[in-house]
Amino acid sequence: MNKLEKRIETAKKKWETLDEGNKEPVIYVGAASCGRAAGALDLIAGINNFINENNIKARVVEVGCIGPCYLEPLVDIRFPGQPRVSYNNVTVKTLPMILKSHLMEGVPHAKLALGHFGTNTFYDIPRFFDLPMLKPQVRIVLRNCGFIDPEDIDQYLALDGYQGFLKALKASPEDVIGVVRQAGLRGRGGAGFPTFKKWTVCRAAPGEKKYLICNADEGDPGAFMNRSLIESDPHAVLEGMLIAGYAIGAQKGIVYIRAEYPLAIERLKTAIHKMKEYGLLGKNIQGSGFSFDIKIKEGAGAFVCGEETALIGSIEGKRGMPRSRPPFPAISGLFGSPTIINNVETLGTLPNILRNGAEWYSKFGKEGNRGTKTFSLVGKIRRPGLIEVQLGTTLREIIFEIGGGVQKTFKAIQTGGPSGGCLSEEFLDLPVDYESLASAGSIMGSGGLIIMDEDTCIVDVAKYFLDFTQKESCGKCVPCRVGTRHMVEILDRITHGEGNPEDLLALRTLGDTIKKGALCGLGQTAPNPVLTTLRYFRNEYLEHIKDQRCRATVCKDLIEYRVIKEKCTGCQSCVRACPTGAISGPRSEPHNLDVSKCIKCRSCYEICRFDAIAGDAIVIRTAEKRS
Amino acid sequence: MTKEKKLSITIDNRTVEVRPHLTILEAARTHNIYIPSLCAMEHLPSYGACRLCVVEVDGLRGFPTSCTTPVEDGMVIRTDTGEIRTLRQEVLKLLLSEHPASCLFCTEQDECKDYQGTIRKAGVITGCRYCPNDTRCELQQVTERIGLTETSYPVYYRNFPVEKNDPFYDRDYNLCILCGRCVRVCNSVRLNGTLSFKQRGKITTVGPAFDRTHLEAGCEFCGACVTVCPTGALSTKTSKWYGKPDKEVATTCVYCPVGCTLKLQVRKSEVLDVLPDYNSALDHGFICVKGRFAVPEYVHSSFRIPVPQRITPLGYNDISWDEAIAEAAERLAGVKPDSFLMMVSPQLTNEDLFVAQQFARQIIGSDQIGSPLLYDLGADTGPFVNLVSQSSAFDVIDDAEAVLAIGFDSTYDYAPIGIGTKKAAQRGAVLVTINSCDTNLDMLSEMAFTCGTEKWSALVGLLTGASAQGAAPLFPTWKKDIAGIQGIFKKSTRKVIIAGPGLLAAPQRTEIIEKLLKVKEKGGWDIIVAHPYSNLKGMLAMGAFHGIKTGAIINENGQAEGVKGDLSKFDLTKGCTVIYAVGVSDLDSLPDCDYLIYQNALPSESQRRPDLLLPAALFTESSGTVINGEGRILPVNKAVEPYRSAKPDWWILNAIGERIKKGVMKYAQVQSVQKEIAKTIKGFPGVKKRLEFSRIDVKMKTPKGAPKMRKQGQFNYRGIPLEAVVKGMKAIEERIELISGSNRGAI
Amino acid sequence: MPKKIDAILTQYGRKQDELIPVLQGVQKEYGYISPDSVSMISRYLRISENQIFGVSSFYAQFRFTEPGRHSIKVCLGTACHVQGGATLLDMLERGLAVECGETTPDKRFDLERVACLGCCALSPVVQMDQDIYSRMTVNKLTELLKIYE
Known part of the structure; x- marks a missing residue:
């Protein structure tokens, strides 16, 4: 038995002590970036304190993100002989209650529990995967997320990690490409180009040196699938890189990752270090003759570097400006060598395909759109978080079943980030696949889904995206650099109530020119948010232009703040909060709001809503039409 | 070499054959199919930013740019469909919303010329019709071709202050369209790295790091960026408002021995500007600041001597040529041969030099022919001219494996050699530099040995293996480096030494030269000498040198014994009756004499006042030839009429000579001089190949008084420092002083 | 040092x-x-x-002037934007009297915007030095600033 096999055996035994065979309680804390932002690190400190003070023998394991971010922070407890139980929105206050009951008495705190991972009924706690947010999901890429300690390679190995790669090593690179072709995997970075096609070109391209780049420059604002996956299960991505590297004949892998993701970078570094120790990286891996090395390159804050040629430029130490194709990177990429750039999720999917076979994978999804896709579901949604569904699931299922519906009334969903489009209610039954989204004028993108309700102004959102692409434009080509600037300016005018009807035509023309004329994908897709909203929400534009009205009460120039006299108790909270002294009035009497002094900063509105005695006595409403 | 197969493509329904590896744009241009474009330019890597050259190609998605898409066999291309036209117009509209466009769309456009005098100043500020580049602007031409007559977008005037603090050219980035030509030419062609895009997106600008001036940022002022700029963003200070030239005259630069081709931009009797010739096989258009910017101000200096002048107790009096010739002839007639001294500048043309030596030898009967370089080099003159005569072709650098540059810096001169060296280093040749200060090649070097000139000889000996005697202990800290370089040099076969002007400032220059010649002899090393004596090879070939006869040094068969010269009896300190100085202006160094003839274009800065001033024409005003550092005969072509009464040097010499002794010269035109030269140098001046020079063995003794090193780092032409007449050169000289103290090398 | x-x-x-x-x-x-x-x-x-x-x-990451003692990064990702991230930035610009991208004269704070911190489900978020604060409001932020000297 060789060394790795021995390690796997030990790993499996070790896993037993955390899983079904655990002799002492195990506490899992979801501590990916999002969990940490919600206070997970304080909880870990609290748990350790509790254990020490009460002399309890228990293990604390930091795990990644299991998905339902709105329930963060999550703490799971597995008491010996019991299924694992998950507690949501744990605070420093509720933590001792949970620990006392579950750890000391062995009885889960059913009231605070969210779900359990057993098969049978357990107290009154529902099964975790029967929760409405989880039930419709199919977890392939995310299978380990939230379950294993991402810093412990043994846990990954215990759950069949690296089996896909080891299988691939036994086959020829051509066979590996064949499996990926059969599985029907398409690039998860956005455009959905069949992965095997790119690989075939690269494999056939002449050149001694070849590179595989993992694109973890997740720049779409409102998308965090890649961060979450790397933070929660880095080995899955790295195993994918090994498989891809083997298939295309690369000797070097590079993870190009945003510097804004420090935890993910840390986790990758730890994981790569472990891989080397386990003989999964380096020269002649596992005696196969295949040598591969992985390096991490941190991005430096440029959205455009998500574009393949710009990314290559950035790795080469140049300005991240895209260049025209051909030549395609698969033929001439990094340092002029054949280069494949695959998205994090594409790579994270590969181990599963190789391990379980193409046939298994192609059972998910639909014809031409095989498998699953992860999405970050955010915005005005009740249950925001990270989800994974089969391709072909409808938007309605995602929003209303998994996401639990919208906070107020549904208005729109933005797919594909700044390169995508805003779809209206009529598209709710659209199946989420590459072609359907494209036919509606949007794109799949990397997987950000932003839900908007009646409080979201569509013109403001369009302006937001254009402003974003404008700021991130590299400035090289004229249509993108200048065209987006004109578009932002027109949109800005409209949100200030200074638009005119011709503006809509100008936006269309500009959008068209940029789409056709821009050099790279960033530019060519930049007008999408405007073009789709013009198509599906034209009325809202016209309201801004003709009536100077923003029905969502977002556009500052078109709204005003008012005190509802009948509701105001005169508690003076808002008077103290107002930075400009626009609100006045004696205690216990309805306050006055001087509109001329009001800068619409929202302080009074917030304080009245949450802290003030009156509650909701201050309202934001659309202003009277200007003469 | 097998001929590459041609490709067949269809452009706009025309099937044509093209060479492979062309872009669609290049292919279209070879077949005279117009595709508008602003960022693409011959000799520059393609960029694809302006998006005007979009085309449609069967099988390719969208609208690929023709400047970046390579042709493929069977490609079907459409360059002018309705959709393309609309797209181009829209893109151009966007482009023009970043660029003041009143020169294009103003309703007063046609009448504008009439008001030129009054609106000029305002026009500069608003970018109105009288933008410096008006009528020469590529953007104007493209707009006309695309047929855009109005634009609907507001103009984003960026309000950058116009940058005028650098010498030679101004920068108004309000007119910049970010086509990146300047950035590419600076980085990819000139390999200089002064210009870069800064920031990104709509606030992208072009310039050096931080807010440095170009001078501080290491700019060479080669002007390549100005040459390629399609708009008026970059413009030459002296000629920016001059509009279009009438004609262009190609000539050879006489400021250094490289002999770059200069394209003189001429209007009427004025050289407005000088452009490089990117198709020149010799220099590839890599001219330096002197060729690019230091010609018009020099040749049109207001200090030019207008007419012959004679000294009187009350100052100089204008006289006619006839009077001048008569006076000179009278003074010269009967002068004893050893009481006469002919001083000639090595920056004269071959024809001038030939006539000068003929004048001395045949009219006066004297071999007393000197040159300022004797003062510079003293006893080292012999070895130095020998080194020069044995220097190799410049293109040896193109496939060199190892380059050793001694006292060489190509920031402001010898640009083609410098760029060749940089290219060699970039493609993997090992570059080693020796200098007493930082040089512009250090960045690319394997090792830069920066040390005092007194140590150079030892170092050269060690590195090249010429002699290691007692040298090693001088460099305790470089032991390892030296050993490493020695190893590399030993292994390399194609090796080049560049002996720069800094060499002339080293105290043991003869010793160094001997070492260089020794390793050349042993084989493997080629030597390129970069020195300030432009036409030194011409001077030697013409025999305008004491003891060397016309043509004697040309080695036609490649096996001549070598030429023996003897300067040991030539005393440069001995008083004379008459000194005739042609293009020589350091008069204070000359020996005493009764009568001094000063023949030059600009007055001397010396204390000593010559007796007769004869106004000479400059290289833009007369024709002739020079022989460059590698032995090529290059044409100097007249572009404008001489200033006022100025005459070519050969003409003046001929006239005076004829007056003294009729029938010896009788040259009416420069061609007749050339015919005379051809009697000794076969085929002159039509020889295409490099002239091979023989070894020279000149006997010398140190002239009285120690050999003096001239003021360092001073560029001059015909003895006049360029900085005295070319405004921007002063800043350049100050920059050199700042960087290198006094270590840059003699001139 | x-x-x-x-x-x-x-x-x-x-x-x-x-x-x-x-x-x-x-x-x-x-x-x-x-x-x-x-x-x-x-x-x-x-x-x-x-x-x-x-x-x-x-690249946005690099700066050429000395930074302040603390960095405030307001996330303006899409999720944060629709949940009012821009209001937070407005408030900071006014409160600290600096423009986004500048450092306060007392060198206490650097104010920056970031495209997305990847914590979209907890929007709007603000990063103070290395810590991310979720579900921020104008009033919570005012209190938060006081912790950082």
């Missing part, structure tokens, strides 16, 4: 593709990229200072 720049440089190879890692290393140590650093990097990597500046000014 920050490490000598030489000590930082020698951790990297002398090739152009090390430029961005080198800049990141230098900025990590000194907090910004000074002209002196650029000059040293130029000699080490054999890239002109101008080209280094061109590359570094392209």
Whole structure:
């Protein structure tokens, strides 16, 4: 038995002590970036304190993100002989209650529990995967997320990690490409180009040196699938890189990752270090003759570097400006060598395909759109978080079943980030696949889904995206650099109530020119948010232009703040909060709001809503039409 | 070499054959199919930013740019469909919303010329019709071709202050369209790295790091960026408002021995500007600041001597040529041969030099022919001219494996050699530099040995293996480096030494030269000498040198014994009756004499006042030839009429000579001089190949008084420092002083 | 006392593709990229200072002025935007009397915007130094600033 096999055996035994065979309680804390932002690190400190003070023998394991971010922070407890139980929105206050009951008495705190991972009924706690947010999901890429300690390679190995790669090593690179072709995997970075096609070109391209780049420059604002996956299960991505590297004949892998993701970078570094120790990286891996090395390159804050040629430029130490194709990177990429750039999720999917076979994978999804896709579901949604569904699931299922519906009334969903489009209610039954989204004028993108309700102004959102692409434009080509600037300016005018009807035509023309004329994908897709909203929400534009009205009460120039006299108790909270002294009035009497002094900063509105005695006595409403 | 197969493509329904590896744009241009474009330019890597050259190609998605898409066999291309036209117009509209466009769309456009005098100043500020580049602007031409007559977008005037603090050219980035030509030419062609895009997106600008001036940022002022700029963003200070030239005259630069081709931009009797010739096989258009910017101000200096002048107790009096010739002839007639001294500048043309030596030898009967370089080099003159005569072709650098540059810096001169060296280093040749200060090649070097000139000889000996005697202990800290370089040099076969002007400032220059010649002899090393004596090879070939006869040094068969010269009896300190100085202006160094003839274009800065001033024409005003550092005969072509009464040097010499002794010269035109030269140098001046020079063995003794090193780092032409007449050169000289103290090398 | 720049440089190879890692290393140590650093990097990597500046000014990460004691990064990702991130930035700009991208005169805060911190489900978020604060409001933020001196 060789060394790795021995390690796997030990790993499996070790896993037993955390899983079904655990002799002492195990506490899992979801501590990916999002969990940490919600206070997970304080909880870990609290748990350790509790254990020490009460002399309890228990293990604390930091795990990644299991998905339902709105329930963060999550703490799971597995008491010996019991299924694992998950507690949501744990605070420093509720933590001792949970620990006392579950750890000391062995009885889960059913009231605070969210779900359990057993098969049978357990107290009154529902099964975790029967929760409405989880039930419709199919977890392939995310299978380990939230379950294993991402810093412990043994846990990954215990759950069949690296089996896909080891299988691939036994086959020829051509066979590996064949499996990926059969599985029907398409690039998860956005455009959905069949992965095997790119690989075939690269494999056939002449050149001694070849590179595989993992694109973890997740720049779409409102998308965090890649961060979450790397933070929660880095080995899955790295195993994918090994498989891809083997298939295309690369000797070097590079993870190009945003510097804004420090935890993910840390986790990758730890994981790569472990891989080397386990003989999964380096020269002649596992005696196969295949040598591969992985390096991490941190991005430096440029959205455009998500574009393949710009990314290559950035790795080469140049300005991240895209260049025209051909030549395609698969033929001439990094340092002029054949280069494949695959998205994090594409790579994270590969181990599963190789391990379980193409046939298994192609059972998910639909014809031409095989498998699953992860999405970050955010915005005005009740249950925001990270989800994974089969391709072909409808938007309605995602929003209303998994996401639990919208906070107020549904208005729109933005797919594909700044390169995508805003779809209206009529598209709710659209199946989420590459072609359907494209036919509606949007794109799949990397997987950000932003839900908007009646409080979201569509013109403001369009302006937001254009402003974003404008700021991130590299400035090289004229249509993108200048065209987006004109578009932002027109949109800005409209949100200030200074638009005119011709503006809509100008936006269309500009959008068209940029789409056709821009050099790279960033530019060519930049007008999408405007073009789709013009198509599906034209009325809202016209309201801004003709009536100077923003029905969502977002556009500052078109709204005003008012005190509802009948509701105001005169508690003076808002008077103290107002930075400009626009609100006045004696205690216990309805306050006055001087509109001329009001800068619409929202302080009074917030304080009245949450802290003030009156509650909701201050309202934001659309202003009277200007003469 | 097998001929590459041609490709067949269809452009706009025309099937044509093209060479492979062309872009669609290049292919279209070879077949005279117009595709508008602003960022693409011959000799520059393609960029694809302006998006005007979009085309449609069967099988390719969208609208690929023709400047970046390579042709493929069977490609079907459409360059002018309705959709393309609309797209181009829209893109151009966007482009023009970043660029003041009143020169294009103003309703007063046609009448504008009439008001030129009054609106000029305002026009500069608003970018109105009288933008410096008006009528020469590529953007104007493209707009006309695309047929855009109005634009609907507001103009984003960026309000950058116009940058005028650098010498030679101004920068108004309000007119910049970010086509990146300047950035590419600076980085990819000139390999200089002064210009870069800064920031990104709509606030992208072009310039050096931080807010440095170009001078501080290491700019060479080669002007390549100005040459390629399609708009008026970059413009030459002296000629920016001059509009279009009438004609262009190609000539050879006489400021250094490289002999770059200069394209003189001429209007009427004025050289407005000088452009490089990117198709020149010799220099590839890599001219330096002197060729690019230091010609018009020099040749049109207001200090030019207008007419012959004679000294009187009350100052100089204008006289006619006839009077001048008569006076000179009278003074010269009967002068004893050893009481006469002919001083000639090595920056004269071959024809001038030939006539000068003929004048001395045949009219006066004297071999007393000197040159300022004797003062510079003293006893080292012999070895130095020998080194020069044995220097190799410049293109040896193109496939060199190892380059050793001694006292060489190509920031402001010898640009083609410098760029060749940089290219060699970039493609993997090992570059080693020796200098007493930082040089512009250090960045690319394997090792830069920066040390005092007194140590150079030892170092050269060690590195090249010429002699290691007692040298090693001088460099305790470089032991390892030296050993490493020695190893590399030993292994390399194609090796080049560049002996720069800094060499002339080293105290043991003869010793160094001997070492260089020794390793050349042993084989493997080629030597390129970069020195300030432009036409030194011409001077030697013409025999305008004491003891060397016309043509004697040309080695036609490649096996001549070598030429023996003897300067040991030539005393440069001995008083004379008459000194005739042609293009020589350091008069204070000359020996005493009764009568001094000063023949030059600009007055001397010396204390000593010559007796007769004869106004000479400059290289833009007369024709002739020079022989460059590698032995090529290059044409100097007249572009404008001489200033006022100025005459070519050969003409003046001929006239005076004829007056003294009729029938010896009788040259009416420069061609007749050339015919005379051809009697000794076969085929002159039509020889295409490099002239091979023989070894020279000149006997010398140190002239009285120690050999003096001239003021360092001073560029001059015909003895006049360029900085005295070319405004921007002063800043350049100050920059050199700042960087290198006094270590840059003699001139 | 920050490490000598030489000590930082020698951790990297002398090739152009090390430029961005080198800049990141230098900025990590000194907090910004000074002209002196650029000059040293130029000699080490054999890239002109101008080209280094061109590359570094392209990327949002690099700054050329000394940073303040604390950095405030307001996330303006899409999720944060629809949940009112811009209002937070407005409030900070007004409260600290600086524009986004500037440092307060007392060097206490750097105010920056970021495109997305990847914590979209907890929007709007603000990052103070290394800590991310979720579901921020104008009033919570006012309180938060007081912790940072």
